[in-house]
Amino acid sequence: PVATREASRAVKLFHALSDETRLEIMSHLQKGEQCVCDLMDTLKSAQSRLSFHLKVLKEAGLIEDRREGRWIYYSINLDALKELEELVRALKQSAKSAASAGRCC
């Protein structure tokens, strides 16, 4: 069903962001696109480890990659963040109306 699809999409987005290393990656990509070697430098982390986390973020649609010569540049996908924002907003809105409904009775 559709609801299930949406739920598992939400799970994927939240899970991708539920890790400190991946949040650090997102944080560094906020400054603009970077290659893996940049991130290795900044995060002082092994290449295969970063590759693993980049894959998780990419499969959730949160980042994109672009090849340029030997390097692969990663960048944030704004659409996914908008999607996430909308998810959280929807969750908050319904809860808000439920709370005020509870208050008045």
Add this chain to the structure above:
Amino acid sequence: PVATREASRAVKLFHALSDETRLEIMSHLQKGEQCVCDLMDTLKSAQSRLSFHLKVLKEAGLIEDRREGRWIYYSINLDALKELEELVRALKQSAKSAASAGRCC
């Protein structure tokens, strides 16, 4: 450091929401507070399983509980959702400015 604290707080929030059962719980609590037996009924799930997931959500601050007689009622904590909304918004905003900066050069 402060940045680390904020990051682990974000990790905790995202992790709490990165599970289908927990999202279902949140979804059902949107309608208002419910006791565990309500959720057992709705989600057709074992009591200890729900207790586990409710604990995760509670420790992340996403829900609160209130005892009334034999029952314990759970409800959504709006403040946590606001916090989450702010986290996502911040992530999006920085990325947005980075994207437009990249475009112009």
Add this chain to the structure above:
DNA sequence: TTCAAGCATCAACATTTATTGATTGGAGGC
């Protein structure tokens, strides 16, 4: 004070996720 209802907690197990080091693959430079 004894009993049952409603939940939390625990222990054991299964499953998933993350880390590490080694290997593989593609893109240049020589």
Add this chain to the structure above:
DNA sequence: GCCTCCAATCAATAAATGTTGATGCTTGAA
């Protein structure tokens, strides 16, 4: 062609997370 660089992938292991059934705690009713 051969070698090097950058990065993905794999295999093995370690660690975290989720599930299940049993047990214990608290509350209210009899």
